[in-house]
Amino acid sequence: MNNEREHIIRLFESNMRLDGRKFTDYRPVKVEVNVTNTAEGSARVIIGKTDVIAGVKMEVMEPYPDTPNEGSIMVGAELLPLSSPEFELGPPGSEAIEIARVVDRGIRESKALDFKKLCIKEGEKIWMIVLDICTINDAGNLLDASSLAAIAALRNTTFPEYKDDKIDYKKKTNKKIELKDVPLSVTVIKIGDKFLVDPDSDEEKAIDARLTVASLSDGTLCALQKGGDYPLTSEDIAKMIDIGIEKGKELRKLVK
Amino acid sequence: MTYKERLDKRRFDETRKIEAKVGVIPNADGSSYFKIGNTWAYAAVYGPRNLHPKFLQDPSKGILRCNYNMMPFSSSGERVRPGGSRRSKEISLVTEKALLPVLDLNEYPNSVVDVFIELPQTEAGSRCAGICAASMALADAGLAMRDLVCAVSIGRVDDKLLVDLDYLEESYENGPVADIPVAMMPNSNKITLLQMDGLVSKDDLKKLLEMGKKACKDIYEIQKKALKDKYKREADK
Secondary structure (H helix, E strand, O other), X not given: XXXXXXXXXXXXXOOOOOOOOOOOOOOOEEEEEOOOOOOOEEEEEEEOOEEEEEEEEEEEEOOOOOOOOOOEEEEEEEOOOOXXXXXXXXXXXXXXXXXXXXXXXXXXXXXXEOHHHHEEEOOOXXXXXXXXXXXXXXXXXXXXXXXXXXXXHHHOOEEEEEEOOEEEEEEEEEEEOOEOOOOEEEEEEEEOOEEEEOOOHHHHHOOOEEEEEEEOOOOOEEEEEEEOOOOOOHHHHHHHHHHHHHHHHHHHOOOO | OOOOOOXXXXXXXXXXXXXXXXXXXXXXXXXXXXXXXXXXXXXXXXXXXXXXXXHHOOOOOOEEEEEEEEOOOOOOOOOOOOOOOHHHHHHHHHHHHHHHHHEOOOOOOOEEEEEEEEEEEOOOOHHHHHHHHHHHHXXXXXXXXXXXXXXXXXXXXXXXXXXXXXXXXXXXXXXXXXXXXXXXXXXXXXXXXXXXXXXXXXXXXXXXXXXXXXXXXXXXXXXXXXXHHHHHHHXXX
């Protein structure tokens, strides 16, 4: 483990990564939508060998008492034991919960979703968007893959028919969820004195600190999350945010 | 009114369209997916590996552990709550029993072979699809096996005997329905899974098992081809 880290850092000094990429290069990214027809919307994101599926189910429920005229969104992430020898069966651990919450905030705080438009009847019925992310293979950077899959799945979602207080899941309407922007998260990693994006599993084990930067198409930040065991200076953060916004613009082109 | 013709125009002894692929999850020791109609099952095998907690270990042989799980968005109805249900527990158990007869785990004392089955999309026949996928994944993991395991549902809708019921057939309301998932070892014709919901006569069950055997032989060819294709793909690289 420590040897691996030393090897990674030694390579970095000659401006190289384990797989020959530049520091700000993603592995090949593929976004595919409508991958499962049982969901109201779905997307699959493959980054290198990392593979995740996000699916949306629409539910109707009573609004929360403090927001009687607003619908809502709930994000879940399942780190399936199918996708890595390191994941175990059982309720979501802290890693899965962090991914779900960071994806949730990136979408919610961007205000791209107008929750008032998800209200069916004030104080009585609202739409709840339930978005679940499932991992198929973890080869690093699940955070960015999940965020990308989540927004692509949302944009792919159509409402099922709702009639006489009942959802008919068999009947899909043409009505889409309105999204004013495409919020996207990019996780920037610090190892030694280098900044990089899209770590693979080996690089992920060697990180000192990471910063997930969620931004809108005009570059406005909408959510941040620092992780890793080491602190960052404000100069570090400024650099990481610049990289995050820049790479976000590239990834956004993949979301149609 | 009797059930004259299948809604999707299949012959009564015909399965839905099948697609199978091996080697689809790089982290796993063996993996595959198996699609039949709108049902889609992934399987990953990890192991033989160390088994913890220790009291579960068997010093005389390795154990097989299966877990069947529907992804939250895999049902055409309401969302499936994550975390497993009584149904998924039972299916995990019968899947384990369906696969165990082809394995020889005597060489792996104190170890476990984990099989994880995940379904991104389902529409009838999901346990059979899971077993077909799992059997290919076990072979892909290089485990010694006596045979593959092939599974399909057989059953009756009204007065017709048929293979691979779809959702509309399972929920047919104008006559009696029986749904019978079976798994077989195609080389010895032995049955490793048999469940049934519904009403069926003894004679019809006999006929159905013969129809199931035939369908399993076809599935067996698809599974073998998928296994060989993985090595072709790798050779082409």
